[in-house]
Amino acid sequence: MKHPKFAKRFHQAVELAGVESTQQELSKLLGVSEVMVWSYQNGEKLPRMAMAIKMSDAFGVTVNWLLRGVGDPIDRTPSSKPSKRTSRPLRKSTQAIVDFVEKLTEHERKKALGILELTFQKK
Secondary structure, three states, X not given: OOOHHHHHHHHHHHHHHOOOOOHHHHHHHHXXXXXXXXXXXXXXXXXXXXXXXXXXXXXXXXXXXXXXXXXXXXXXXXOOOOOHHHHOOOOHHHHXXXXXXXXXXXXXXXXXXXXXXXXXXXX
């Protein structure tokens, strides 16, 4: 059974996290084989819950969004411990986006989020 919607969200999560998207790097990050990463990328397999949680932590997205496409992809709950994602420097392009968003007013952020939601909605 194919899971193209999960594959699309997996790619989006990797992009949102700004992590290296090669199968080799993702396999190191997630602790699975490159073949398994390929299976996730191509919608051949869905991750088990423990792996979905690991992906969620590594990419900074919610499990509910990653597996089901429900809700906001970004995990906005405060964490008691720093995640691996926040302990290493962001890519320059990702940092530029973060810097830009931090300068926006709350109203402008809501508008931008609305535009992003429309952009990434299921078609």
